Amino acid sequence: MNNGFKPSIVGFFCNWCTYLAADLAGTSRMKYAPNVRVVRTMCSGRVDPQLVLWAFRNGADGVLVGGCHPGDCHYQEGNYKAMRRTNLLRKMLPQFGIEPERVRLEWISASEGERLRDVMNEFTEQIRRLGPLRSAATKKEEAAA
Amino acid sequence: MGKPKVAFYWCASCGGCEEAIVDLAEGILKVVEAVDIVFWPVALDFKRSDVEAMPDASIDVSFVNGAIRLSEQETMAKLMRRKSKMVIAYGACAYQGGIPGLANLTEKEAILDYVYRQAPSNSDGAANRPQQHTRVQEGELELPEFYDMVKALDDVIDVDYYIPGCPPTPKITLRAIEAILQGQLPEKGAVLAGDRALCYECDLNSTKPEKLLVSQLKRVHQVIPERDKCLLAQGIMCLGPVTRGGCEALCVHGGMPCTGCFGPLERVRDYGAKALSAVASIVDTTDEKALAKAFEGLPDPAGTFYRYSAPASYLERKRQTV
Numbered sequence: 001m002n003n004g005f006k007p008s009i010v011g012f013f014c015n016w017c018t019y020l021a022a023d024l025a026g027t028s029r030m031k032y033a034p035n036v037r038v039v040r041t042m043c044s045g046r047v048d049p050q051l052v053l054w055a056f057r058n059g060a061d062g063v064l065v066g067g068c069h070p071g072d073c074h075y076q077e078g079n080y081k082a083m084r085r086t087n088l089l090r091k092m093l094p095q096f097g098i099e100p101e102r103v104r105l106e107w108i109s110a111s112e113g114e115r116l117r118d119v120m121n122e123f124t125e126q127i128r129r130l131g132p133l134r135s136a137a138t139k140k141e142e143a144a145a
Numbered sequence: 146m147g148k149p150k151v152a153f154y155w156c157a158s159c160g161g162c163e164e165a166i167v168d169l170a171e172g173i174l175k176v177v178e179a180v181d182i183v184f185w186p187v188a189l190d191f192k193r194s195d196v197e198a199m200p201d202a203s204i205d206v207s208f209v210n211g212a213i214r215l216s217e218q219e220t221m222a223k224l225m226r227r228k229s230k231m232v233i234a235y236g237a238c239a240y241q242g243g244i245p246g247l248a249n250l251t252e253k254e255a256i257l258d259y260v261y262r263q264a265p266s267n268s269d270g271a272a273n274r275p276q277q278h279t280r281v282q283e284g285e286l287e288l289p290e291f292y293d294m295v296k297a298l299d300d301v302i303d304v305d306y307y308i309p310g311c312p313p314t315p316k317i318t319l320r321a322i323e324a325i326l327q328g329q330l331p332e333k334g335a336v337l338a339g340d341r342a343l344c345y346e347c348d349l350n351s352t353k354p355e356k357l358l359v360s361q362l363k364r365v366h367q368v369i370p371e372r373d374k375c376l377l378a379q380g381i382m383c384l385g386p387v388t389r390g391g392c393e394a395l396c397v398h399g400g401m402p403c404t405g406c407f408g409p410l411e412r413v414r415d416y417g418a419k420a421l422s423a424v425a426s427i428v429d430t431t432d433e434k435a436l437a438k439a440f441e442g443l444p445d446p447a448g449t450f451y452r453y454s455a456p457a458s459y460l461e462r463k464r465q466t467v
Binding site for chain 2: 048049050052053054056057070080081083084085087088089091092095096097098133134
């Protein structure tokens with residue numbers, strides 16, 4: 001079905017861990033799927049659900065939020081807030097016809113470059129299987145508008 | 146120059162906004178004294194042709210309530226826009242889509258199928274659906290088009306000001322009318338209500354703990370709230386912290402939580418997402434299972450957070466898969 005479909009994914013990565021893991025993966029010359037556009041945020045708790053929906057509205061097929069492991073948050077509990085919000089957001093998305101699997105929250109520490117690579121690959125594959133968020137008809141409609 | 150000319154019109158609405166004008170009670174006398182009402186289908190016998198006959202931009206202010214669901218409403222909204230110097234989106238539906246906007250969570254086809262076939266009150270089995278064009282002996286009958294989705298007023302016309310609320314309270318309505326009459330309006334596009342969160346004007350705000358955490362979200366029918374304690378602190382989902390003030394916390398006074406009819410605060414672009422964010426972050430657990438349990442008190446998140454604003458949200462409607 002989704003032959004040739006290249007998912008667009010937005011990644012919101014915490015400045016203190018997941019973003020550093022991405023740095024590490026890069027300096028270690030690891031290869032992984034290039035589909036995730038990374039946005040550095042100061043904390044996963046800073047990722048307002050508005051940002052996730054804005055990404056979807058603007059063409060993202062999936063959103064990956066990366067934060068520090070539980071207990072490791074630079075701001076004490078930002079990652080727990082991210083967890084609660086993501087949880088509730090995933091409960092709500094099906095009401096808008098969006099699969100909850102399109103939003104993923106992962107704890108990746110600064111030293112986990114390999115894990116970052118694996119998550120990037122896995123999530124890209126998962127979104128590829130789900131297909132584009134917006135149908136061809138919707139895109140056509142938008143282009144016309 | 147004569148008195149300012151004012152018009153009222155309704156689109157997809159329940160009539161509550163019209164009621165709100167009547168709720169001005171004796172205040173309406175002051176208004177009627179100061180202005181000429183030139184069009185008000187709910188109360189005065191003017192027809193569309195009367196409006197069409199008016200010169201363009203001859204009405205000083207039009208208050209339009211209701212969302213846009215039918216082609217006829219869009220036509221009327223455009224007519225009102227052309228004939229008016231200023232258009233005010235009056236009430237939650239015109240402002241952000243309101244309750245009718247919740248229909249955007251269901252596809253058009255599913256709505257029509259339910260109403261004309263599945264609903265238990267359809268006993269004739271014929272499953273007849275109203276058609277836009279029907280030929281009868283006397284000629285062709287025409288109905289307005291039932292749109293694919295519900296829109297807010299500013300999706301179809303340029304809107305000068307917004308008065309929020311379901312319905313707007315008499316106080317903010319009068320204040321807005323006074324501001325218009327005295328020429329003391331803020332910048333175009335402003336929402337004519339409070340500019341701070343509802344909590345600031347709520348009597349129970351002083352009982353809101355510094356760090357608000359709850360272990361379980363509760364629905365209103367499940368608890369008898371303590372009357373003099375912040376509802377949110379009791380786990381009852383009050384949307385005061387993310388909702389624009391201006392209503393003086395009427396619902397909370399009546400023992401009911403805020404459901405968000407005044408809409409988002411100034412810097413918020415998607416009310417529902419912000420409300421979701423606020424509610425989720427006060428749940429006091431870090432355990433996935435306990436979290437799911439706490440959210441059981443919230444069986445319909447989209448309907449709760451986007452009760453008045455689905456068409457104005459980032460997602461606007463249920464995803465189209467075809």
